């Protein structure tokens with residue numbers, strides 16, 4: 001299956017993506033994780049991305065799309081993928097459509113993780129990542145509302161919405177139910 005997960009920061013996409021990837025036997029592709037891996041290895045891409053990540057801003061589309069294009073060209077992504085944290089802007093969504101069209105493929109579904117802002121701020125403050133200070137969290141939420149939430153409209157024909165408040169197991173069950181799996 002080819003899936004995209006959309007939801008505000010702290011909605012639990014990463015946790016669910018891992019569980020879904022295991023069950024569906026497809027790679028979990030998280031742009032945040034890819035950026036953090038580059039950052040850890042101090043690659044030029046990582047050094048570039050860090051400025052934006054530390055501020056809760058989005059890494060420029062050209063950089064992000066190039067990285068995803070390369071990742072999706074790897075052999076393990078042929079059988080499908082769970083994209084977590086990408087696309088986050090309209091140009092990224094259009095680029096993804098282009099990448100998939102070139103391969104003669106399309107997305108099966110876009111899973112929306114629905115959760116209120118107040119719930120996610122508390123979750124994120126408990127996570128302890130370096131970009132999880134309250135100011136940066138609030139900025140990431142604003143960026144989500146401004147740049148990413150409009151994608152729900154763009155993908156209206158394939159959105160599967162899931163209530164993302166509950167236990168990890170409950171939410172996984174809801175996702176597979178909603179996907180009819």
Ligand code: AMP
Nearest residue numbers: 031032052053057058059064085086088
């Ligand atoms: P995440 O792990 O998904 O919360 O992403 C952490 C940070 O990485 C974000 O706040 C952005 O700075 C950057 N990032 C991750 N995915 C993207 C994306 N698709 N476009 C731009 N920046 C991204």
